[in-house]
Amino acid sequence: MRPFAYERAADPGAAATAVVDGTDAMFLAGGTNLVDLMKLGVARPATLVDVTRLPYDRIEHRADGSVLIGATVRNSDLAGDRGIRERFPMLARAVLSGASGQLRSMATTGGNLLQRTRCPYFQDVTKPCNKRDPGAGCSAIGGGHRDLGVIGTSDSCVATHPSDMAVAMAALDAVVHLRLAGGGERAMPLHDLYLLPGDTPDRETVLEPGDLITGVELPPPPDGAVMLYRKVRDRWSYAFAVVSVAALVTTEGGGSLREIRLALGGVAPKPWRAHQAERMLAGHRPNRELLLAAAEAEFASARPLPGNEFKIGLAADLIAASVRDLTGDLVGEERR
Amino acid sequence: MTTLDKVVGGAPVRIDGREKVTGAARYAYEYPVPNAVYVWPVQATIARGRVCAVHGGAALALPGVIAVLDSGNVSRLHPADDAELAVLQSADVAYRGQIVAAVVASTLEGAREAASAVRVDYDEQEHDVVLNPGNPRIFSPRKANAGFPGTLHWGDAESALAAAPAGVDATYTTPAEHASPMEPHATIAFWEGETLTLYNADQAPWMSATALAALFGLADGAVSIVADHTGGGFGSKAVPRPPTVLAALAARAVGRPVKVAMTRQQMFPLVSYRTPTVQRVRLGAELDGRLTAVWHDALQQSSKRVEYTEQTVAASRMMYATPNSHTAHRLLQLDVPTPSWMRAPGEAPGMFALESAMDELAYALGMDPVELRVVNEPALDPESGLPFSSRNLIACLREGAARFGWAGRDPAPGVRRQGRWLVGTGVASSTYPVFTMASTATARAEPMGRFVVEIAAADIGTGARTALAQVAADELGVPMDQITILVGRSAFGPAPFAGGSMGTASWSWAVSKVCRALVRELDERSGVVPPEGLQARADTTEDLAAQGRFSRHSFGAQFAEVKVDVDSGQVRIERLLGVFAAGRIVNARTARSQFLGGMTMGISMALHEALELDPRFGDFTNHDLATYHIASNADVRGIEAHWIDEHDDQLNPIGVKGIGEVGIVGTAAAIANAVFHATGSRQRDLPITLDRVRAAMYTG
Ligand SMILES: Cc1cc2nc3c(=O)[nH]c(=O)nc-3n(C[C@H](O)[C@H](O)[C@H](O)COP(=O)(O)OP(=O)(O)OC[C@H]3O[C@@H](n4cnc5c(N)ncnc54)[C@H](O)[C@@H]3O)c2cc1C
Numbered sequence A: 001m002r003p004f005a006y007e008r009a010a011d012p013g014a015a016a017t018a019v020v021d022g023t024d025a026m027f028l029a030g031g032t033n034l035v036d037l038m039k040l041g042v043a044r045p046a047t048l049v050d051v052t053r054l055p056y057d058r059i060e061h062r063a064d065g066s067v068l069i070g071a072t073v074r075n076s077d078l079a080g081d082r083g084i085r086e087r088f089p090m091l092a093r094a095v096l097s098g099a100s101g102q103l104r105s106m107a108t109t110g111g112n113l114l115q116r117t118r119c120p121y122f123q124d125v126t127k128p129c130n131k132r133d134p135g136a137g138c139s140a141i142g143g144g145h146r147d148l149g150v151i152g153t154s155d156s157c158v159a160t161h162p163s164d165m166a167v168a169m170a171a172l173d174a175v176v177h178l179r180l181a182g183g184g185e186r187a188m189p190l191h192d193l194y195l196l197p198g199d200t201p202d203r204e205t206v207l208e209p210g211d212l213i214t215g216v217e218l219p220p221p222p223d224g225a226v227m228l229y230r231k232v233r234d235r236w237s238y239a240f241a242v243v244s245v246a247a248l249v250t251t252e253g254g255g256s257l258r259e260i261r262l263a264l265g266g267v268a269p270k271p272w273r274a275h276q277a278e279r280m281l282a283g284h285r286p287n288r289e290l291l292l293a294a295a296e297a298e299f300a301s302a303r304p305l306p307g308n309e310f311k312i313g314l315a316a317d318l319i320a321a322s323v324r325d326l327t328g329d330l331v332g333e334e335r336r
Numbered sequence B: 001m002t003t004l005d006k007v008v009g010g011a012p013v014r015i016d017g018r019e020k021v022t023g024a025a026r027y028a029y030e031y032p033v034p035n036a037v038y039v040w041p042v043q044a045t046i047a048r049g050r051v052c053a054v055h056g057g058a059a060l061a062l063p064g065v066i067a068v069l070d071s072g073n074v075s076r077l078h079p080a081d082d083a084e085l086a087v088l089q090s091a092d093v094a095y096r097g098q099i100v101a102a103v104v105a106s107t108l109e110g111a112r113e114a115a116s117a118v119r120v121d122y123d124e125q126e127h128d129v130v131l132n133p134g135n136p137r138i139f140s141p142r143k144a145n146a147g148f149p150g151t152l153h154w155g156d157a158e159s160a161l162a163a164a165p166a167g168v169d170a171t172y173t174t175p176a177e178h179a180s181p182m183e184p185h186a187t188i189a190f191w192e193g194e195t196l197t198l199y200n201a202d203q204a205p206w207m208s209a210t211a212l213a214a215l216f217g218l219a220d221g222a223v224s225i226v227a228d229h230t231g232g233g234f235g236s237k238a239v240p241r242p243p244t245v246l247a248a249l250a251a252r253a254v255g256r257p258v259k260v261a262m263t264r265q266q267m268f269p270l271v272s273y274r275t276p277t278v279q280r281v282r283l284g285a286e287l288d289g290r291l292t293a294v295w296h297d298a299l300q301q302s303s304k305r306v307e308y309t310e311q312t313v314a315a316s317r318m319m320y321a322t323p324n325s326h327t328a329h330r331l332l333q334l335d336v337p338t339p340s341w342m343r344a345p346g347e348a349p350g351m352f353a354l355e356s357a358m359d360e361l362a363y364a365l366g367m368d369p370v371e372l373r374v375v376n377e378p379a380l381d382p383e384s385g386l387p388f389s390s391r392n393l394i395a396c397l398r399e400g401a402a403r404f405g406w407a408g409r410d411p412a413p414g415v416r417r418q419g420r421w422l423v424g425t426g427v428a429s430s431t432y433p434v435f436t437m438a439s440t441a442t443a444r445a446e447p448m449g450r451f452v453v454e455i456a457a458a459d460i461g462t463g464a465r466t467a468l469a470q471v472a473a474d475e476l477g478v479p480m481d482q483i484t485i486l487v488g489r490s491a492f493g494p495a496p497f498a499g500g501s502m503g504t505a506s507w508s509w510a511v512s513k514v515c516r517a518l519v520r521e522l523d524e525r526s527g528v529v530p531p532e533g534l535q536a537r538a539d540t541t542e543d544l545a546a547q548g549r550f551s552r553h554s555f556g557a558q559f560a561e562v563k564v565d566v567d568s569g570q571v572r573i574e575r576l577l578g579v580f581a582a583g584r585i586v587n588a589r590t591a592r593s594q595f596l597g598g599m600t601m602g603i604s605m606a607l608h609e610a611l612e613l614d615p616r617f618g619d620f621t622n623h624d625l626a627t628y629h630i631a632s633n634a635d636v637r638g639i640e641a642h643w644i645d646e647h648d649d650q651l652n653p654i655g656v657k658g659i660g661e662v663g664i665v666g667t668a669a670a671i672a673n674a675v676f677h678a679t680g681s682r683q684r685d686l687p688i689t690l691d692r693v694r695a696a697m698y699t700g
């Protein structure tokens, strides 16, 4: 572990300056991901700028039904917030399905969005990894990749973004608020925060050094929306998603879907909003056949590897099961 | 003596429980040792070859760095049976992750950072790390671990299989697994002249001290191990492992006390693991279920430096009556770390295969799997021809069936649906041999009615300290709180390890013997304790030699109910019920924990644990507890352990068989059998992950 300096930022401007001016400086929030990576030698900052005292620790429910979640709100506080539980239950579910109680009490909104992949080679500095060391090669493609991505990946990297919270936020059309290093502010859909790996898997987001996430805004959910978050994993607690799905639907007379939003975790380098599937399903009364066709269309551009091909079928089954459970309309049409 | 109620057989709380939950109990790394420095290993990044050069200059230039150690500047060790202990003794690299150098520094973090600055040049050679059944170097070892024969036959299994009206022929696999005890391996080492003191995370204080004295060429007794508390081991701390040797070497090199604490990642290559197995089981049976042949072959791996053969087929030799038997181990030595003991070596993987095959046979015969086991109950040990000292497998099966509600079970697979779940139940037998080793103990009466009992036992969280205090209390006829029981120190004299489920069986014998001797001496003095106290010492070597010839084993039966999610293929344990026959249960509270702990580890084995080899690099890709999964609390539902009252007078005087391992044996088969009952597809490869379940249900 490289010796490092620790600073506690007094205000957002000072935080940004410290990171922009410092050599190898990084923001530190809960530290649950960054400090692990420092111990492993994956991250080697010379300075940590602690952002947890900045004034972004509130959850603000607004009159129009939207909510602004501060960047330093702890994951456990987010999951326990009454308004979140009542009006955005899939988000509370998603957060609670991640990590452990101790970790969630430390982890923050901003840190959760920017946590790094769990690809085992990324975390092992003795093995090649393009994300850690551009141009070194990807060990996962020809090696252990069962838990990695099937869509949105590239020949240089197949890592997944591991967050559960971000998947639910993607389905909720979240908007990320930034304070730019230079001092300005910017808001962008969560979807646009993340970059696909392409030839530069080391570039994971559009953020520049010193850009600070200040909060995440969720617009009010559509009237009559029902939603769920379902996480499939290799044990019943304390494991990252093999595949997860965040689903939101509104229905109209006759049981057809007025609106449907689907986001998938565990399959892609970012929370994967299944726009293609959504388009095929909206306006229709869903049945298993149509749902599977929609999933198939969504994954038409998938590039699975031998060890993780099963994720496509699993994701399709989860999409179908989620709509079944949200509409209560497909009982008896489960997978045989 | 007195009329005090006996405490053996009761359920007293752990005498060190309060110390542990308040943090007062000291584990190896926590002893305050003045002037200590820290050693951090540099691990090989190739799987086979030689170290050409270790460049320590950059590391030495960092603040606080005291030394960079490599094979050129540490003490020479004496050859050991376990070549893994030859730490830094040559430039050869036998596996990826091997210790090839180390940094000693004044802080832990400084040592770690400096270790990453050490550059090692290698002459890399091609490695062979895959347990490939087609490898021509596979051979049949003469002996397996614990002295079991490598291969054994009786009758003519091939002919019997060919003639059998019913049978099974199936291949089962189990992956490499890692013990991953809660307390990472840790040591503090310091030298005073030619004596070495080690605070060590250790299951075997006396045996480890003896082994290390030989390794360092020291006089008997020159190595002193202190292991007052050890946070689990499951076999990984039952013999010295490389980190302990490194600490001692480093302490000698720098002339100061040295501390080492493994990170989780370091533990995976350095403190042993369970071999993967590829097992083929063939059973032949009459239509009434009686076995005519048992044929079991297990292919396993070891390192090229050490021939270690897990005794995987051993249980198939004594479990069921059969006139024809062929059981064999085969071994492939690879460029990997040496596998070693992990809870129930042999029985855990072997009984997964045998007990899955028995379930398959029950289906082939249309017979209830409990009854199939009952009709194959042997009168004598089929392997040795010896009578069993006690064998209550049938009682466990019957009691378990009654408690579980097995009666009336519809055997049809894949038909019970509850919403999105398929439901099934399964059963399997458990067994584990009764091992006992000679032990010594000391007991001292002190004025004012107090007693001190000393024995080089290890309490690795099992409750051994408490159980031994109970035994002493009964023998001395005093309440437990008048006894100080001291364990965990090699200086207390010869005693076996906390391993092979033999700890309590062996130690309690010595404790009982020494307490009786002390009582006799006290009686001779009419109970008057002289001011300097009165001491007795006992050794059970001769008592063990005088034991009758019997086949001694624990038995058990485990019943599982699982649900399988048809959306995802996830398996959920709804209930897991074990009934065991393991002789006298000294402490119901700690015994229940042992059984439940074993069964929980069995759940992990069934559903979670797998080290994933990357053949290109030659090591395990998953090497932390986020990626090497063991059962979490949420995976353990409806778990129950019971035991039957078993009186066996052919054991030690207390009548105990040992309970540490039988609980993990058979669990995975019971779960796999339940998954078959639920889904209709057989899972012969562990762990039963959701992708395997999906493949079997939806494409298989
Ligand atoms: C054992 C384990 C299991 C886990 N399981 C799960 C799981 O199942 N599901 C899941 O979703 N997650 C899981 N996690 C991950 C956990 O959710 C993340 O570690 C956590 O959310 C990170 O938040 P943090 O505040 O601790 O981030 P930190 O570690 O402090 O920071 C992470 C990154 O974000 C940057 N950063 C932090 N805040 C800001 C900001 N405001 N603006 C700009 N940059 C910022 C930091 O510089 C750093 O690069 C697990 C973690 C562990 C250790």
Ligand code: SF4
Binding pocket: A117, A119, A120, A121, A122, A128, A129, A130, A131, A132, A137, A138, A139, A140, A141, A148, A156, A157, A158, A159, A201
């Ligand atoms: S998948 Fe990405 S993170 Fe993993 S080894 Fe390849 S490049 Fe590195």
